[in-house]
Amino acid sequence: MSGDIIKFSRNTENAPQSSVSTQTVAFSHYNNISAQLPVDPKTGEIVVGSVKDQATQCLNNIKAIVESIGHVMDDVVKLNIFVKNISDIEAIDEIYTTFFQSALPTRTVVAVAALPMSDALVQIDALISNGEGTTPQAPCALIKVSRDTENAPKGLYSQTVAFSHYNNLASQLPIDPKTGALVAGGVKEQTEQCLNNIKAILESIDHVMDDVVKTTIFLKDIADVEAVNEVCAKFYPNYVPVRSIVNASALPMGALVQIDTSVSHGDGTPPQLPEDTSLLVIEASNTENAPKATYSHTVAFSHYNHVSGQLPLDPKTNELVAGDVKAQAEQCLKNIKAIIESVDHVMDDTVKINIQLKNIEDIDAVNEIYTTFFKGDLPARTVVGVSAIPMGALVQIDAVVSNCEGTPPQA
Numbered sequence: 560m561s562g563d564i565i566k567f568s569r570n571t572e573n574a575p576q577s578s579v580s581t582q583t584v585a586f587s588h589y590n591n592i593s594a595q596l597p598v599d600p601k602t603g604e605i606v607v608g609s610v611k612d613q614a615t616q617c618l619n620n621i622k623a624i625v626e627s628i629g630h631v632m633d634d635v636v637k638l639n640i641f642v643k644n645i646s647d648i649e650a651i652d653e654i655y656t657t658f659f660q661s662a663l664p665t666r667t668v669v670a671v672a673a674l675p676m677s678d679a680l681v682q683i684d685a686l687i688s689n690g691e692g693t694t695p696q697a698p699c700a701l702i703k704v705s706r707d708t709e710n711a712p713k714g715l716y717s718q719t720v721a722f723s724h725y726n727n728l729a730s731q732l733p734i735d736p737k738t739g740a741l742v743a744g745g746v747k748e749q750t751e752q753c754l755n756n757i758k759a760i761l762e763s764i765d766h767v768m769d770d771v772v773k774t775t776i777f778l779k780d781i782a783d784v785e786a787v788n789e790v791c792a793k794f795y796p797n798y799v800p801v802r803s804i805v806n807a808s809a810l811p812m813g814a815l816v817q818i819d820t821s822v823s824h825g826d827g828t829p830p831q832l833p834e835d836t837s838l839l840v841i842e843a844s845n846t847e848n849a850p851k852a853t854y855s856h857t858v859a860f861s862h863y864n865h866v867s868g869q870l871p872l873d874p875k876t877n878e879l880v881a882g883d884v885k886a887q888a889e890q891c892l893k894n895i896k897a898i899i900e901s902v903d904h905v906m907d908d909t910v911k912i913n914i915q916l917k918n919i920e921d922i923d924a925v926n927e928i929y930t931t932f933f934k935g936d937l938p939a940r941t942v943v944g945v946s947a948i949p950m951g952a953l954v955q956i957d958a959v960v961s962n963c964e965g966t967p968p969q970a
Contacts (some may be wrong), residue, residue, distance in 0.1 A: 565694040566910060566961055568936035571627035574620040575600045579926050580940035581637040582624045583687075584910040586961035587696050587862035588723040590628065590687035591911040593639070594941035595620040596679050605678040608624040610647040610944040611654055614640075617683040618658050630687055634663045634701060636720040637686040639819075641943050645670040645809035647680060652715055662705035666716035667730035667819050669777050670809035673919035673944025684941045688722040696862070697962075699723075704828050708763035711756040712736050718760050719822075724861035726764065726822040730777070732814045746783040746815045750790040753818040758794070766822055771800045772841060772858045773865040775819040777807040787816060788853055798843055802854040803868030803957045805841040805915055806945040823860040842966050846901035849894045850874045856898045857960075864902060864960040868915075870952045884953040886922040889928045891956040896932065904960055907935045911959040918953065919944030925954060 567585040570576050575598040583592050597606050597613035598620070606616045622632055642648060648668055654767040656663065664685075674682045692703035705717040712734040719728050733742050733749030734756070742752045758768055776787060784804055791799075810817050823841055850872035857866045871880050871887035872894070880890045896906055916922060922942060931939065938958075948955050 565937075566908075566936065567693050569628055571624055572614040572946060573600060573623035573627060575603065579930060579937060581937050582939070583628060583630070584939045585689050586693050586910050588689045588692050588699065589863075590630070590689045591778040591939040591959065592621060592624055592687060593939040594639075594684035595624075596674065596676055596682050596684045598676070598824070605676055609650065610642070610644075610680045611650045613679065614681050614683070617681055618655070621683060621685050622658065624687075626685060630689075632658050633924070634662045634688045634703075635659075635685050636688050636703060636722055637665045639667045639684050639941070641669060641671050641674060641682045641838075642752075643670065643674060643680045645811060648811065651681065652854065656715065657780055662703070662720070663716050665718070665720050665727045665729040666714075667775075667777075667817070668811055669805070669807045669817065671746050671943040672806075672808050672946040675919060675922060675942050681940075684939075684942070686727065702828050706764060708760055710736055710759035714845055719764060721764070721824050721828050723828060724824045725863070726766070726824045728760055728822060730756060730817050730819040731760075732811060732817050734812070735917040738898070741812055741814060746780070747786050747790050749814060749816050750787045750818075753816055754790065754794045757818060757820050759966050761822060765826070766824075768794050768843070769797055770823045771795075771820055772823050772860050773801045773821040775805060777805050777810060777817040777819070778811060779815045781806045783815065783948060784949055792853075798841070799854040800843075801856075801858045801865040801867040802852075803913070803955070804949055805943075806947045808946060809819045821865065844902055846898055848874055848897035848901060857902060859902065859962050860968050862962050862965050864904065864962045865956040866895055866898055866957050866960060868913075868957040869898075870948070870950055870955055872950075879950055879952060883924070884916075884918070885924045885928050887952060888925040888954045888956070891954055892929065892932045895956060897960050899958075904962070907934050908961045909933075909938045909958050910961050911941045912938045913957045914940065914942045915945045915948060915955045916942065917945065917948055921953065
């Protein structure tokens, strides 16, 4: 069905351009915006100043991209903020809200080991509602639905923002909503609280955990993966959504874990037609041509496929491939390609790529192999450096893919 997919890839001179990514890639009723560094588009250099100045530049770059495609910042449904120092978030928050006039988007904040361009203190990417749609989707009015519940922690964000047939939840920390404090215990107890918060938000909008299509789990200690997976299994007894594990240098409030979630939304938002939420059809798929995992390789809903984070594993042995970061990046991308082709798509249907690197200096080597996997416009992209990756890998890559055939119910 990839022949029917018409992505809309665009760049503007008013924001930094890159030879390895497109600033914004739209498909259906969403735009995916590449991570923005605090780079002055006129000079190509990091702006001089504090983290507040850098965050302002990141958001100005996003605003320039958003406005270049006929949108405004209030069309943003989700922001991911990557910082070098978790304590900088208070300074960022001082200017953050000034970019929005109405309900705030959902948000994820995480400290990482490194960012592209060593002088950068912050990097921000975004997901934008896209009412005009892309061919063959029909235009629709931009009506986001932002909601909060008292049964989950509140913050400088909306707990959930729905548009079209997706809900994007703010990342949940292991906070007891009654006390506003971290729950007592270790990573298992904290993971359970994160998932209980997610469950409470979902139930407040008449959804269930089986409506989740993608989770990104941020861990302070990558060795906690197995303990976290054990808890996750209790919340997903029927099916396991797509999953990526990202090592955080630090998380807000000193938490050990934070979980980000995307949810299928059959009821839609006006003017999308409502559907019976209990009859949502989520297409989870696995292939023998990619490494086996405790989660789904890809989960499709409506007009998007979400692909789990891929490690550089040989699918025949489920062991790390031999070689340097270039060889490992190639294997990650081969695994993504195998998954995409198993659902009758091609790599050029990809709208967003997320790359985690053990050593940020390896980005040039990764880029050498990365571009060879695409023939058309490159996807939007986010790259971060992390202090550890599961199985001691040097790189991990996940993806979001356009899905023209859709899944029932379709708008």
